[in-house]
Amino acid sequence: MIAVAGGKGGSGKTTTTVGLARALSRRGAPVVVADADWDLPNLVELADETGEPVATPDASPARGAPVSDDRPTVTRVARGERPVPVDRRVPVVLDAPDRPSEHDAATVLADLDDVVPEDTPLLLDCPAGASPDVAAPLRAADRCVLVTPLHRPALRDAAKTAAVARRLDCPLLGIVVTRAESVPDAVSDLFGCPVLGRVPPKSPVPLADASVETAYDAAAAALVETYGGGERWRIA
Template sequence: MLAIAGGKGGCGKTTIALGVGQALGTSTRPSLVVDTDRDMPNLHRRAGVNPTPGIADVAASAEPTAVAQRATTVQNVDVLPCQTASGAAIDNAINRLSRRDRPVVLDCPAGAGPDAARPLRGADRTVLVSAPTRQSLTDTAKTAAMARALDAPPALTVLVGSDGSVDPSALLCCPETIHVPSVSKPLESDRSRVKYVEIAAVLTKRNT
C-alpha cells in the first residue's frame, strides 16, 4: 500500500493520489484510492463520486472493494470515501486492504499527528507531497520522519506547482524528486498526466 502524505493541507495530496492511482491502474485491475482524512474528507469531490458509501460502510461482511465507487474524473480508479468514518473504521479498512491484489493508494491527512499516523502504519511506503516553499517543506520533513518511524519510508518527493528550481533532497532525505507544474485543471492536463506516469514508473521500478 502506498501513502500519499505531506505536512500542509491544500498542497495537492488528493489530486496526486488520484493521478497516481490512474497511472497505476488498468481497465482490468483498477487501483483503489482511499480517503483517510476524517477532518477534511474531499477525495469524493475530486473523484466525482458520492460521499457514501465509503469506509464507514465496510463491515465484517462487506469487502472494501465491494463498497468502493468508480471515479468519474479519472480512469481505472475506484474510490473509498471517508465521510462519517471513525478512526476504528479506517483501521479496519486499511487492515483488510493490505491483502488486496491491486494497487491501493491512501490519501492521508496532513501533518504528523495521530490521524496522519494511522494510514502510515498500514502503508509500505510513502510519497511526500509539498509545495516548493520553505514552510511547506519544513512541515513535510516532520511527516517524512514519522513515515520512517512507522516503516513506510518515503520513496520520492512530489513538489506541486514547482518550476524545478527547488531541491528538497537535503531537507527531506528522499532519494528522488518529481516536479509537477502549476496548471488550472491538473487531472485533465497532459503536462500533469505525464508527471503522474513518471511517479508511477519510479514506484513500480522501486517495487521490482
C-alpha cells in the same frame, strides 16, 4: 499499501493521490484508492469533479448524480459488506465512513489491506501534516510517498511528516514536488529519498491539464520502478 502524505493542507496531496492512481490505471493496473482523511474527506469529490466518475462494484454513476447510501466506503469494503471493487478502466475510490468516530482507523485500514489483492495498487490519501490522525494510515501502509511544493514553510512541514513516517516504520519511497518549474538536487538530499516527479503549476483544475497528466504518468513510472511494482502489481 502506499500512504500519500504531505505537510499542511494545500500541498497537492489529494490531487497527487488521484493523479498517481489514474496514471497507474492508464498502465492497466486495477487501482484502489481510499480516503484516510476522515475529518476532511474530499477524495471522492475531487475524483468525480476532475475526470472519470468514481467506479463502483456495479456501475459508474453519472457525474453530478446523488451519492448512493450504499457507496463503497473504506469501512464497508474492509469489513466485507461490499465486494472489493477492482476496475482496470478507472481507479476505484473508497469514500470515508459516514460516522468516522464509530470506527478505529488503524483496524479498518489493516482490514482493508487484507481484503485488497496484493497485486493491486492500494493508495491512501492521508490527513494533512503531522497530526495524530496521520498515524493510523502511516502505520497501516508499508511505504509512503511525500507530496510538497518548494516554498520553505511547506518543506519544513513536509520534513516533519517524513520524520513521523519513519518513526512509524513507514519508509519514504520518494517525493512528488507540486507546482514547480524545476526541482533542485538538494530536495532529494533533504528528505533522503528520490524525487519521483515534478508537477507543473497549473490552475484552477490541474488534473484537467495535459502537462499535469504527463507529469503524473512519469511519477507513476518512477514509483513502479522504485517500489518494484512490475513484479508486485498487475500492470500491463
